[in-house]
Amino acid sequence: xxxxxLTLMLSLAAMAAHAEVRVVATVPNMGMLVETVGGDAVRVTxxxxxxxxxxxxxxxxxxMAALRRADLVVAVGAExxxxxxxxxxxxxxxxxxxxxRQGYFEGAAHTDLIQVGGAADRAMGDVxxxxxxxxxxxxxxxxxxxxxxxVRLGELAPExxxxxxxxxxxxxxxxxxxVERWQARAEGAPGAVFYHKDADYLAALxxxxxxGYIEPLPGIPPTARHLSELVGSLRGKEGVILYADFQPSRGxxxxxxxxxxxxxxxxxxxxxxxxxxxxxxxxxxxxxxxxP
Amino acid sequence: xRSVWILALTVAFASGxxxxxEPTLEELMRKIEALEERDRERQERIERLETExxxxxxxxxxxxxxxRDTDRPARPAAAGTGPQADPLDPVPARMRARSVTGEVTSGxxxxxxxxxxxxxxxxxxxxxxxDPAGFESGHGHGGHGHGGHGISEGFxxxxxxxxxxxxxxxxxxxxxxxxxxESDIELEEAFITxxxxxxxxxxxxxxxxxxxxxxxxxxxxxxxxxDQPWMRELMxxxxxxxxxxxxxxxxxxxxxxxxxxxxxxxxxxxxxxxxIGDGRHxxxxxxxxxxxxxxxxxxxxxxNLRDRDGPRLFTGFVKWAPDLGFDxxxxxxxxxxxxxxxxxxxxxxxxxxxxxxGDSQFIGADLVYKFGRGGLLGDGNFVLQAEYVYRELxxxxxxxxxxxxxxxxxxxxxxxPDRRDQLWKQDAFYLQGVYGFAxxxxxxxxxxxxxxxxxxxxxxxxxxxxxxxxxxxxASWRYSGQVTFAPTEFSRLRGQISYNDIAGGxxxxxxxxxxxxxxGVHGAHAF
Numbered sequence: 001x002x003x004x005x006l007t008l009m010l011s012l013a014a015m016a017a018h019a020e021v022r023v024v025a026t027v028p029n030m031g032m033l034v035e036t037v038g039g040d041a042v043r044v045t046x047x048x049x050x051x052x053x054x055x056x057x058x059x060x061x062x063x064m065a066a067l068r069r070a071d072l073v074v075a076v077g078a079e080x081x082x083x084x085x086x087x088x089x090x091x092x093x094x095x096x097x098x099x100x101r102q103g104y105f106e107g108a109a110h111t112d113l114i115q116v117g118g119a120a121d122r123a124m125g126d127v128x129x130x131x132x133x134x135x136x137x138x139x140x141x142x143x144x145x146x147x148x149x150x151v152r153l154g155e156l157a158p159e160x161x162x163x164x165x166x167x168x169x170x171x172x173x174x175x176x177x178x179v180e181r182w183q184a185r186a187e188g189a190p191g192a193v194f195y196h197k198d199a200d201y202l203a204a205l206x207x208x209x210x211x212g213y214i215e216p217l218p219g220i221p222p223t224a225r226h227l228s229e230l231v232g233s234l235r236g237k238e239g240v241i242l243y244a245d246f247q248p249s250r251g252x253x254x255x256x257x258x259x260x261x262x263x264x265x266x267x268x269x270x271x272x273x274x275x276x277x278x279x280x281x282x283x284x285x286x287x288x289x290x291x292p
Numbered sequence: 293x294r295s296v297w298i299l300a301l302t303v304a305f306a307s308g309x310x311x312x313x314e315p316t317l318e319e320l321m322r323k324i325e326a327l328e329e330r331d332r333e334r335q336e337r338i339e340r341l342e343t344e345x346x347x348x349x350x351x352x353x354x355x356x357x358x359x360r361d362t363d364r365p366a367r368p369a370a371a372g373t374g375p376q377a378d379p380l381d382p383v384p385a386r387m388r389a390r391s392v393t394g395e396v397t398s399g400x401x402x403x404x405x406x407x408x409x410x411x412x413x414x415x416x417x418x419x420x421x422x423d424p425a426g427f428e429s430g431h432g433h434g435g436h437g438h439g440g441h442g443i444s445e446g447f448x449x450x451x452x453x454x455x456x457x458x459x460x461x462x463x464x465x466x467x468x469x470x471x472x473x474e475s476d477i478e479l480e481e482a483f484i485t486x487x488x489x490x491x492x493x494x495x496x497x498x499x500x501x502x503x504x505x506x507x508x509x510x511x512x513x514x515x516x517x518x519d520q521p522w523m524r525e526l527m528x529x530x531x532x533x534x535x536x537x538x539x540x541x542x543x544x545x546x547x548x549x550x551x552x553x554x555x556x557x558x559x560x561x562x563x564x565x566x567x568i569g570d571g572r573h574x575x576x577x578x579x580x581x582x583x584x585x586x587x588x589x590x591x592x593x594x595x596n597l598r599d600r601d602g603p604r605l606f607t608g609f610v611k612w613a614p615d616l617g618f619d620x621x622x623x624x625x626x627x628x629x630x631x632x633x634x635x636x637x638x639x640x641x642x643x644x645x646x647x648x649x650g651d652s653q654f655i656g657a658d659l660v661y662k663f664g665r666g667g668l669l670g671d672g673n674f675v676l677q678a679e680y681v682y683r684e685l686x687x688x689x690x691x692x693x694x695x696x697x698x699x700x701x702x703x704x705x706x707x708x709p710d711r712r713d714q715l716w717k718q719d720a721f722y723l724q725g726v727y728g729f730a731x732x733x734x735x736x737x738x739x740x741x742x743x744x745x746x747x748x749x750x751x752x753x754x755x756x757x758x759x760x761x762x763x764x765x766x767a768s769w770r771y772s773g774q775v776t777f778a779p780t781e782f783s784r785l786r787g788q789i790s791y792n793d794i795a796g797g798x799x800x801x802x803x804x805x806x807x808x809x810x811x812g813v814h815g816a817h818a819f
Contacts, residue, residue, distance in 0.1 A: 049618040052666040056781075060621045060662075061549035061613030061819050068492055068543050083781070087818045090465070093543040095488040100462065122782060219780065221668065221731060248668050248731075 021156050024070040024097070026081050027054050028269040029136040029279065030107065034074050036276040037150050037167045041160040045070070047088070050269035053246045054080055055126065055219065059087035067092035070103065071156055074149065077106030078113055080133035102155060108133060110148035111141040114204060115197070126219025136269075138201035139179050139283060143172035171276055178280050182206060182287040189291045193230070193261075195243035195252060198268060199286060208290055211239050214251040222251035231258040242289055244268035264289040404458030404466075407812035411450045411512050414805040415443050422797025424768030426718055426746045427526045442530060443519055443804060449474055453511065457813075463488045469511075480511075480534070492543040502533040503541070503553055504609050504627035505679050506658040516675065517774050518788045518804040521722035522740040527654070527681045529562040533629075536560075537603055549613035549623075559604030564652050564683055565631035570599040573637075573645050573700065593700040596690075597635050597649050605631040613819075621662045623819060628655040634685050643694040644703065648714070650687030656680055660819075670728035670778065678723040682745065685716040689750070704752075712752035719745045732778050740770040743795065766795035784808040 113131025154161030483498030537557030
């Protein structure tokens with residue numbers, strides 16, 4: 001009992017001792033953004049590994065333990081984490097990171113989403129009427145989110161506010177430079193087939209035409225009929241097939257074989273703890289794959 | 293602008309796509325003027341809309357600042373700067389609350405999140421399914437056929453579960469879940485939880501499924517099998533430990549998930565806290581009168597059961613979950629409870645009344661382990677669940693008989709009347725594993741055992757003159773296998789076969805089919 005009490009007191013003391021902001025990021029890309037903006041004034045825990053589809057995670061006790069001690073949770077938002085984040089937050093017993101409080105930050109609220117609206121009808125698959133949540137494929141939108149995040153972090157740690165804003169501005173500057181280069185690189189790209197609507201933001205950013213999706217409907221695995229229809233509609237055209245590392249390769253490989261197109265399986269998220277350089281490199285790989 | 297139109301028209305004519313007689317220059321000029329007029333109108337319209345947007349945005353910003361001065365308003369919407377917004381673009385998520393007519397209103401957006409879950413089964417049994425020895429309905433241990441989640445043969449529409457959830461205000465969340473069956477509506481759960489208590493504390497109050505164990509608080513939708521484990525049904529009740537009361541829980545600020553909880557509950561669950569209270573036992577018969585005419589006779593007497601206002605049931609639990617990385621998750625739990633009252637009665641047409649009045653306690657442990665590497669739609673996921681509960685019912689048993697219209701007297705010989713202390717010691721466990729053997733598909737096996745300990749101590753003398761322990765009943769076993777096809781996370785089709793090896797009853801096979809579908813908001817599942 002005494003030992004338990006001591007442990008408790010020590011952990012409470014430890015909590016008070018460090019002044020850094022404890023941030024929980026839902027996915028590694030958001031973790032990267034927090035690290036980039038916050039630098040060593042934040043301590044980041046990421047809830048989801050990079051090689052998982054963030055749609056299909058499950059609330060786990062370890063998430064709740066992390067959220068219990070967080071000052072700020074940084075989510076992608078737009079219902080990407082709808083299946084698990086609210087349950088994890090409810091189990092976290094931490095009022096300061098609940099939606100609506102200062103400690104809850106959803107990137108989707110700070111940039112304009114695409115594909116907003118549409119019928120909220122699951123006959124159309126796993127739809128997101130609030131907008132496509134995969135904006136992390138658009139470095140400019142990530143820059144907007146970074147700037148909003150800098151403001152929020154500045155409210156939580158006013159002594160570092162200027163540094164946060166400078167970091168966000170630097171990220172935004174780098175993003176603009178990269179995007180300019182990527183746009184030039186992708187000039188005349190033939191168009192692409194994606195597995196899911198996740199890289200749509202990148203296609204829009206680079207003005208690359210999306211020729212189709214391996215999924216017949218969002219969240220529904222490919223069917224033979226859909227794939228043969230897709231192949232039929234694309235025969236004779238030029239393009240590439242891109243999909244994420246957690247998406248199964250059978251469908252893309254079939255389409256690639258049938259059409260003689262190149263196919264690339266690429267990560268969707270940076271590694272946990274990665275910096276902005278790794279993020280730009282990741283997007284760069286997608287850009288290179290899009291622009292043969 | 294004019295040069296563009298001239299160019300466009302020239303190209304159109306040159307390409308021959310416009311089939312017309314040779315136009316005069318005058319006609320062309322008229323057309324250009326008309327087009328220019330249209331262009332001007334469009335430009336004006338765009339400017340007007342942009343102004344409206346800016347105005348509305350200002351209002352939004354103002355209200356946002358008033359509402360929460362700590363929070364910076366969202367970045368101003370695209371109006372002149374940033375990405376170009378056309379009037380026909382879909383409205384960004386941030387602005388959807390604003391209606392087309394321009395007023396700033398939340399409309400009906402304050403409605404709670406609603407979901408409806410429909411569950412239906414088809415079942416065929418090879419024989420009557422008996423109650424396991426020591427858990428017969430007659431003894432009030434759970435019991436079948438009370439309408440709960442018990443499955444009967446043929447087609448069953450078990451329930452439509454209608455759930456409303458939402459935040460009451462910054463301080464409380466609320467959930468109301470009604471279970472609608474063909475014949476009635478039952479409030480399955482209805483509770484509030486706090487969302488602003490400091491120091492990791494949370495209070496839940498209302499009618500809720502207790503947090504003891506793992507499967508107790510799960511609804512049909514979250515069971516991996518068509519039916520619930522015997523442990524939940526026979527040790528707690530058809531509806532599990534579902535009580536009116538309050539819970540205080542504390543999530544410790546440790547690196548590993550550690551949660552402690554205490555519950556103060558009314559105490560009505562049949563398995564561990566059944567309560568009747570004092571009242572009159574009544575029996576009505578019709579006997580032949582003097583000239584054989586029917587005469588109504590009414591016997592009435594006090595049951596002499598204790599009256600006790602709630603709360604009568606107190607439980608506690610602790611859950612601990614080490615962080616095992618992204619692929620593995622495990623939670624261990626221990627729990628227990630004390631009920632100040634456990635009562636039961638059984639009236640016989642002979643005029644005899646059996647009553648049990650005492651208290652109960654239970655203790656148990658639970659384990660859940662989950663493995664998942666992020667395979668497509670559950671492919672390769674594995675879930676192992678095991679729980680054990682032991683309970684003691686310490687009761688005074690009485691067997692009484694009407695001796696006249698208003699008196700119940702103990703049966704048995706006068707030197708050893710039928711009033712004894714009884715002590716029931718019983719337990720139950722289940723162990724189940726479910727494996728996702730393909731995307732969308734999973735299969736599982738479950739073993740149920742009840743009455744591994746199944747003893748009834750009775751300090752009376754039995755017919756053979758023995759005193760002390762009266763019964764040492766056998767354990768009953770059930771083995772189940774299921775296969776589930778889940779096209780999406782919202783729909784589930786399941787087949788299950790169970791073999792019942794019941795002590796003191798028939799052996800029987802059960803064959804069951806189930807569909808379980810959910811409509812409405814995307815529910816998030818707690819671990």
